[in-house]
Each structure stands twice: as structure tokens, then as C-alpha cells.
Amino acid sequence: MRLKTALICAGLIGLSAVTACASPTVVAVQAPVTAEDGRVAVTVQRDGDRWTADYVLDRDAPVWAFFRSALLRESRRPWRPDWWRVETPGVVLERVGDYDVLRSTDGGPVPRDVRIVMTPRPGDLEAEYDPALVFSDGTVALFSGQFDVIPLESVAAARALPRDLNGVEVPGGPAAVTWRDRSGPILFKGERKPEATAVDAQTYVLFGDATTRRGDGITTVIDPGLPRWLGDQLAGFTPQVMAYYARRLGPAQGEPPTLMVSWTGPTKSLSSMGGSVLPGLISMNFEGEGVLDPDAQALARARWFIGHEAAHFWLGSQGLRYQYAREAWITEGGADLMAVRALKAIDPVYDDRAELQREVDDCVRLAAGRPLASAGDRGDNRAYYACGAVFGLVIEGAERRAGGGDFFDVVADFQRRDNDDGILSREEWLGALTRLSRDPTLANDISTLLDRGVADPSAVIARLFQRTGVAFRLENGRVVLS
Template sequence: MPLKALAVSTVLATALLGACAAAPLPPGTWDVRAAPVVEVVRDGDRWTADYVFNRDAQVWAFMDSALMTDVRQPWRPTQWTVETPGVVMERRGHYDVIRALDGGPVPRHVRFSLKPKSVYLEAEYGTLTFSDGAVALPTRQFDVFALPSVEAAEAMPADLNGVDLEGGASTVTWRDTAGPVLFNGKRQANLTTTGERSYVLLGQARVTPGEGLTTVIDPNLPPWIGEEIRSFAPHVGDYYLRRLGAPGVGSETSTVMVSWNGPTERLSSMGGSVLPGLIVMKFEGVGVLNPSQQVLERSRWFIGHESAHFWLGQAVRYQFARDAWITEGGADLMAVRALKALDPAYDDRAELQTEVDDCIDLARKPVAEAGDRGEHRAYYACGAVFAMAAEGAQARRDGGDWFDFLRPVLAANREDGVLSRVEWLDALTRVSGDPSLAQTIERMLDQGAADPAAEIASLFRKTGVPHRVENGKIILI
């Protein structure tokens, strides 16, 4: 999901995609016995996915039914084709579904042919394609759940957190006729995945082990990017470790998988997401061919944001998709503070000014509903603004910063792995002693603000965030 534009004369647009994929679903009740068995096979240029269902259902819906960010259309119909006669794939409500044309149950065996492409998705893990022909697919891209009718599919909410489902994680076997597949940094001739959230790479790829960081990098990636990742990412991770303690389980050692989509004219694009122990990144455009100071800073900020999700996203996750401001805005402020600590010349004020400006532009409507509008940037910008207020309250209380606010909040919620909106706001009230702060944030989340600048100025004034107001504009000082 786009974060912000990079003002470079040779660049038309920059998509900086944070670890914006949906958090793992805390299910209501999943009847995993309904989950199918799937075989994914790559045979040269031909890809197939064979589903074997163990029960009859009128409709099977795909959990990963994200929209492409640029056109807000579903990605699967552009990459998957149903080969089984009498079965159709279509969009119903928020989900891609399959059903039988004759109105009966879906056949127990359904085959799809696949043409994997790398596209930017809204709040979901996307396919990675490499310039040497290798492809990395998300392991949970094949999960489905059963429904009694297309009407039931149309009635399903976009956020499945807490919803009872007849289905769950598919059991997927992976096979590449050219050789072993790559999973968790290791080649495996026979691989089956079920509940793991990661990527499987089919095709050749160079795996480079390192101290605390293993890299899988596209051979045509501009060399400076790989060098920057190998040198800078460990420093950011060490800083977070010192300030916040251990990352999420499975993230103690990291693998970075980086693809290159080519030197597209007038474009500078950085995208990515985080899974346990894995950061995936994709770069594209002439704007990132050479390390100008501006592009170098953006790449470091990008690495800082992605790495932050090993704590905000893996150690704890949000409860509902509408609460993504907790992890995305929090990761933004983590990245800004880490970069300033590691590079005193970094202009943190300019970065945070952009967050404030963007939140003002996007908070006239309810921030919690931004995802439904395709305005995911609101989660980042307004989440960062709320985090700045929490940091200000912490500084007033004991001279601390954002990490000092965050560390006890993480510690209190590591056991269940969920940091809810209520828990975050309660922490703010405890630190500040001012319940009106939480009330203002809740109003912006649920109702939006007729004058967002006035609401943000009130938050900053009450928490001591240095700023001034000129002609209705908030200027950080």
C-alpha cells in the first residue's frame, strides 16, 4: 500500500510498501477438517494448483482475496485460470470464490493453471518474481473456506478476525520439476506446508548466509541495494533489540528475500512485508538504480520500517484489520527514531512533518475505515501521529521516548500476542494521566474530524509535542 511520494525529478511515483499485509487471523472457530489438500507444481513454464476437497460445498472462498493497489481490482483472476470444466471463479463481495455452474456442489477435485506475477496488493502478501525466472509464492495464498451459497459469500465481512469458518490452512505440497524448492533458507526436495506463514521459492536463487542475516537476492538487483541491506539491516535490528528486548518468536535470526522488477522508466518503487524470521522486499524503477542521498535515506527508512515489524507485528499484532494504525504508525515512528540514533544527520523532523500533513489530509473520514476506502496511508500517518502523542506523554512523565512507551506495552501483551486498541489507549491514559487523549483518538478513528489539524494540535499541546500553528497548519519544531 502506498505510503508517500518521493520528490525526485526523474521519478513519477514511489510506492513504499510497509509490512502491510494482514496480521495472522485470531480465529473464532475454524473447522480445519474442511481444509483441502493442494499440490502446487512448476514444470518449466507451466504452473498448476490441484485442489482436493474432502467435503461438498456450494462455494469455496479464498481467504487471500486482496485487491491490487493501483486499480483496486482482485489479483487472482489475472493470474489463476480454472481448468476444471463446469467450475467458475468470480468475485462475490470481498472474496474470490469458485462454484459449480450447474448450481450443485463444487467438484471434489479442481485444477487451476497459474501465471504468477508480481503486483502490489492492499494489505496482503504478494508474489515475488525474480529476473532469473525464480518465483516466490506466499504459503497461505491457497487457504479457502466453505460457504453454503454465493449470497453467504457476499455477506462475509472483509475482516475475518473472530469469525467462525468452515475451513483453515490448506495442506500444500510443493514441487518443482527442475529441482528442490527453497523454504526457510534451505533447499528441500519434498516440502509440505500447512499453518506456516512464509514464502516458498521455486527456481534457482543464490542463498548467502551471514552473521544473523541470510540473504536471497535477485542477481540483477542494483548492487548498492544488496550492500545496504547487508550492512544497515543488522544495525537497525540491534538497535531495536537493545531498546525493546527480543523480537517475535521465529524472528531471532532473519532472512531477507529481495526481488528486482526492472528499471521501469520514471519510477522508484520499494515494497515489502514481514513474516516470522523473513523480510521480503521488491524494488523497481530507474530511480533506485543509483544511491543518491535521498534514495539512500528512503531505503534505510524502508529497512527500518520493515525490521520494526518483528516487534510491532510479530511479537504483538493488532486485533482487527481496522487497528492497523497500531503497527504501521508505530513502525513508522520506530524507523524514524532508529535512523536518527544511527545517523544524527538524518532529518527526522521532515519525515514526521509528512506524517502530520498526511494525517490531516486523510482523517476527515474515520481512520478506522481507511482500508475500506483504499486509503491505507491513513493507518501509517495517523498511527505515527498517535504514537508521537504517546511519546510526548512519556517524555513529560519521565523524559522517555517512543521505545520507553512501547517496551512495557509489548511486555504486557507478548503472552497472547495481541495488542488491541483498548490496550494501546489504556497505556496512553496510564502514562499521560489524561483520558481526553484517548477520547480524541477514538473520535478520529470512529468518526473522523471536521478539522483534523485542530484535533492533532490539541493532542500535541496536551502531550508536549513541540509544534506551532500557523494559519491552521501544524508545523513541528
């Protein structure tokens, strides 16, 4: 049985390219925004089985790059060229460097009006929000940020764009997207509306008649085909774990969240859980025969998965965010450790050591001989989760020695010190480790793993654990938690 757990930090890049996760702007208008309003306008519409995205571009440019252009996780291929088709003559959609682009075939400006026909499909992307959640009853949720584009002067300029645009100034800005379904209202930000227009909405927009339930401080939209035991866990355990986080770290920012869960089906030899967090929204997708029936392992993984996603409301989208994509270990590994500690507090028989041992083993495997900071470029995003959790154990150990606290006390201190801009940078994280431990060599060793890589990560991790009091033993060179 293959277990695939695809998790995405909500602190992803926003189109402003200045800071991660810019605040959403909702434009309360009845008519679609046009390019005359000073930005690209897009109308996304479902008409029966036909899905279209009609672009009205705000300037002349021979190339437009899609700001979010992550690859599919399994194949490491771009998804748009296979799932989208340009109907406008003289315009092609292709991959250039790290980006999907629209370009004119004659080298001139792309026409101001461009129509794209879409085929929404479930797809797991690398460190990015899935473009669509497809429900078993035909309901579809589309990620709002997939339509933002950047005007460029040439194909060469598109090829030169860096993969991580955090901190990089790019022309243009987020598009004004209008959402419309000819069969009835859409669900936008927890409300049913005939249509909605928004700029940088940072959400999933739901097309279809999925049942919405409110209760226990959370609104749920759960695929009717989802195995019932999973639906019960999601509806019951999500508010429970969020309440624990709120007790330890204070209430989450923003309105009570919506939980949106899709079910891809009972694929053979697969047990898959994927998800992400956006402001006010947790999205999840489940797939595979391995989650059809409850058992102890599947239950533990599902609860841990819920705990990780819920943690991002404090260390992620609505809480502290990382500064650059290469620093995803701060929020992803931190959310992993928060989930483990919360589950142990809620269920004392939960095997937290086994989960943390998996983090250590994965970190050693993925960090061997390669710098962690560039793991995303290699498609090894799991390294950010595993090694981030290992580093979390290190700073938690330093916290225990300094004052007897745990990782939640570390996060609470980050909240107090670093909440002015909402960014928790690498320098701030490592500075806190040095302040707690009074040992600058800890930060130096972590920086070496991040920037240069080491041939034997086990030896470095063992030294980090030894100096911060994390209990372990070495068995034939393997770091084993004890």
C-alpha cells in the same frame, strides 16, 4: 517522479479467524497430504513454465471463497481472475463481494478435484502479502497463504462475508499445501528441500536457483538484477538496525530471519519500494529508475524502509500484533516511528523531522471528514501508517513527561504488560496513553478521529500535541513540527 512505498504489517489475519497470525504448522511428510487427512489439500507445482495448483477438497460445497482476497493497490481490482485459470470443467473463478470464489456452474457441489493454472506476476496488494515475488533471473517466490479456501453454502453467503475476518468464525481451516518444482529443490523456511508440505506456513516459498547467503545473523536471497548499492544497503543495514532494536527491546522472537528481495526492473518515472514481514522472513520488492543510482534521498528512503520492516519483528509478526484490521495503525504507525527513531540514533545527520512532518501532513489529508478505522475499506491504507505515527508521537510525548523516555520505552512497556496473548488491542493502547498522561481527553480525541472523523484533523492533532508536549507551531492552520 512518483514514489510508491507499499508496506504491510505482518500481523495480518490467519485462517483460524480467531487471532491474527496463527503459528505455522509444518507437516513433515514425504507424500502430499490428502483430503482424507481432514483438511483441504493443495499441490503447487512448477513444471518448466507451467504452474499448477491442484486442489483436493475435503467436503461438498457449491462455493469456496479464497480467504485472502485483497485487491491490487493501483487498480483496486481483483488479481486472481486475470492471473489464474480453472481447467476443471464446470467450475468458474470470479469475484463475489469482497472475495474471489470458486463455484460450480450448475449450482451443485464443486468437484472434489480442481486444477488451476497460474501465471505468477509481481503485484502490489492492499494491506496484504503480494501473491508472488518475481526475480529478474526467473526465480519466483509464492506466498503460502494465498491458497486457503472457505467452504460456503451459496453465493449469497460469500457476498455476506465481512471484509475483516478477525474474530469471525468460518468453516474449514488452513489447507495443507505441498510445494514441488520439477526442475529441482525449493527453498522453504531457509532450507533447500525436494518438496515440503505445510499447514498455515506463513512464508514465501522460493522456486529457482537464487543464491542464498548467510551472515550477520540474517540469511539473504537477493535478486541478482537489483542495483548493487541497494543490495549492499540491505545486506549491511538490515542487521545493523535489527541490532539496535534488540538493544532497546530485547532479542526478536524466533530464529534469525531470512531477507528475500526481488527486483521488478527500471520502470520509467517510478521509485517503488514494497515489502512485508512474516515469521522469520522479510520480503522486499524494488522497482523503477528512481532507485538505479544512490543519492541522499533514495538512501534515506531505503534505510527507512528497511527500518520499518525490521521493526515488525517486535511490533508486528513476531512481536505484538493488532487485534482487528481496522487497528493496523497500532503496528504500522508504530513501525514507522520506530524506524525514524532508530535511523536518527544510527545516523545523527538523518532528517527525522522531515519524515515525521510527512506523516503529519498525510494524516491530516487522509483523515479529513472520514473515520480512520474504515480507511482500509476505502483503500486508504496509508492513513494507518501516517496517523498511527502521529498517535505514536502523542504517546511518546506522554512518556517523556511521565518519565523521560521515548517511543521504545512505550513499546517495551507494552511488551511487559500485553505479551501473554501477543495482541496489543486498541483498548490497551489507549489505556496506556491515559495512564501515562492522566488525561482521558486524549484517548477521547483519538477515538473520535478513529470512529467518526472530523472536518479539521489539524485542529485535533494540534490539541493532542499541545497537551503532550510535542513541539509544533501552526502556520495558516497547518501543524508544523519544530
